[in-house]
Amino acid sequence: MTATDRPTLEYTEFDISGMTCTACARRVERALNKLDGVYASVNYATERALVSAATVDADTLIAQVESAGYGAHVHDPEDDEWSRRAGDMRVTSLRRRLIVAALLTIPLMDITIVFALVPGWRFPGWEWLCVLLALPVATWAAWPFHRATLRNLRHRAVSMDTLVSLGIAVSFGWAVVTLAFGLDGPAYWIGFGAAPDGADAMYLDVAAGMTTLQLAGRYFESRSRRKAGDVLGALSRLAVREARVLRDGREVIEPIGALRPGDTFVVLPGETLPADGVVIAGSASLDVSTMTGEPVPREVVAGDAVLGGTISTDGRLEVRASSVGASTQLAQMAALAERAQSRKADVQTLVDRITTFFVPAVILLAAATFGGWLLGGAPLQQAIGTGIAVLIIACPCALGLATPTALMVGVGRGASLGILVKGQEALEASGRITTVVLDKTGTLTTGRMSVWETIPLAEASASEVLSVAAAVEEGSEHALARAIVQAAAANGAAAPPTAQFRAMPGLGASAVVAGRRVVIGNARLLGAEGIPTDAAHPVLARASADGHTPVLVAEDDVLIGVITVADTVKPDARAAVSALHAQGLETILLTGDTAAAARRVADEVGIATVSAGVLPTEKAAFIERLQAEGKVVAMVGDGINDAVALSAAELGLAIATGTDIAMRSADIILVRDDLLAVPDAVALARRTLRTIRGNLVWAFGYNIAAIPLAAAGLLNPLIAAAAMSLSSVLVVNNSLRLRSFSGARGRSTPHDPPAHGTN
Secondary structure (H helix, E strand, O other), X not given: OOOOOOOOOOEEEEEEEOOOOHHHHHHHHHHXXXXXXXXXXXXXXXXXXXXXXXXXXXXXXXXXXHHOOOEEEEOEOOEOHHHHHHHHHHHHHHHHHHHHHHHHHHHHHHHHHHHHHOHXXXXXXXXXXXXXXXXXXXXXXXXXXHHHHHHHHHOOOOOHHHHHHHHHHHHHHHHHHHHHHOOOOOOEEOOOEEOOOOHHHHHHHHHHHHHHHHHHHHHHHHHHHHXXXXXXXXXXXXXXXXXXXXXXXXXXXXXXXXXXXXXXXXXXXXXXXXXXXXXXXXXXXXXXXXXXXXXXXXXXXXXXXXXXXXXXXOOOEEEEEEEOHHHOHHHHHHHHHHHHHHHHOOOOOHHHHHHHHHHHHHHHHHHHHHHHHHHOOOOHHHHHHHHHHHHHHHOOHHHHHHHHHHHHHHHHHHHHOOEEEOOHHHHHHHOOOOEEEEEHHHHHEEEEEEEEEEEEOOOOOHHHHHHHHHHHHOOOOOHHHHHHHHHHHHOOOOOOOEEEXXXXXXXXXXXXXXXXXXXXXXXXXXXXXXXOOHHHHHHHHHHHHHOOEEEEEEEOOEEEEEEEEEEEEOOOHHHHHHHHHHOOOEEEEEOOOOHHHHHHHHHHHOOOXXXXXXXXXXXXXXXXXXXXXOOOEEEEEOOHHHHHHHHHOOEXXXXXXXXXXXXXXXXXXXXXXXXXXXXXXXXXXXXHHHHHHHHHHHHHHHHHHHHHHHHOOOOOHHHHHHHHHHHHHHHHHHXXXXXXXXXXXXXXXXXXXXXOOOO
């Protein structure tokens, strides 16, 4: 059933625990949809289920999910403790089982190897000591694999868990049977003649070693998965919970749910707008960076449209609500992010794709080997032993470790270089990307305004213009004011004493400086004050073409100069773009800022293609248009306005100096303080993916080569166990080579990422 087929009903959101793959999400969805009147959609990426139920209560829905073998809880946007606790419990359980398995497996290996090969050292009952050591490992420690196998079998499905569980159970069970009844196992080693009596106890070593290695892989995978954030939860926390509404001329604080289109709400300095609307009274500077990425606050007056989620920095506004609730720009961002996350959840991992065919083939081959030997006249114990040898040698320990070990080393090396990789989806996407889309403000630029040029007019000098402007702006918190004050201080200009300071939100400010009245602001303010600005027109035109913001300075009703202010490009931005081009990638600048400002930055860093004036929802649509053209897109951003685009792109990279929501939306987080982290992240992800692929080729090739030998009855379990361990060691060693990755600057030593705070 498609989304358009579903009836219009109220939806309840549930947190789902226990899912390990997209197949689990489909099982939960099928289980819920079996109930009459229930329509469910389960998102594996967010571990959530959206359920509409006309006649079924939440308890029944939770019970239905639990009957399918998973956990469920009604999602509370205000408190995500349940899902966090479920994830923590999963990781803690795996860690506990891994520790116990390792502590028991190490002495078990020592005993079985020494006593199996040196009969003179054996003591009565040594085999049963091995059984006692292996029993907790093969049962309690391996329970996650057994549980997943039982659940899969109930749904007539198999996975790598099935093969691991079957290998553990059969090898442990056959070892106990051979010990209890004195049966003989396979009788030959390759090239070494007959095996010593009692070497069949090595089946216990195989069962325990297999469990420990698989638990290690599953633990590291789960721990990496826990780092993936929930973009929807972060977006919901941005929404305002209360609104200051005008009722009968009085300001009344009401829950946001009570706000309706047409209502008038009030926003005081420092407050966030609760809804989209139109200003009907007041003026203010709005911090719109959350929605458009523009570094300069937007001046709004009566008649201007405003967006929910933006912040009034210095004025009181009365706004008539036009869009509330799910209709606001912020809510639409959340909806788009959920859609993008849902699409990304459909991507299968490399191991899943291989084991989809590999697992059932191995099971059938082991059964065929057993049947073939039995029909060929071999004794029952020899047929069983040979079939088990096939199952053991084919058990994909190396295959299971190929991804998590490379991911663990790659992530660790990346962290030392200031690059945090969240999961395999990022690595898989990095190997295919063709285009890198970069945000401007805070990504290619510093996001901080600075004085670009001071142009004196009339009889004033540049230093005098900057000095009197700084004197007026000394007490202002406006971004342009801070830039002017900092520039004056850097030039050593002394600020004259001021009096009668007056701020005019959206226009500028005025004050008496050294006995003279100074007005500083935009052309509209000077025009209202009756101050001629004709002399500044060429400067204003040039500033507009360059994407700069002009600030006019007048003294005693005479225009004495213009100060242009602009966001500055990061010093390493051009080198970073060049490095991306050297990697064969196309670069595009995507920003909500003006076309002139975007073109200036693009020319400075070497980017040919620019798309400016783009809203957050349009950013996602722009990414999707590139994808429709056949391009595989990576998005680099740092703000809330980039969150949806980061989720929509195949690969999202977030600058850690940006907002929490942007980092939660991204696949790779860059905590380094230089932009060369972007090409470094792409290069590291590509190399890690190549390592994973190399591991998989080796592991799969090992299985293909070893299975015929086992099926021919040439492999003793001791050799099978050694070969399996050697395969895993080779995979791990290949992964450790990632530690030599040095990055674009040629670093050979770890680089500690800079400390940073949460915005």
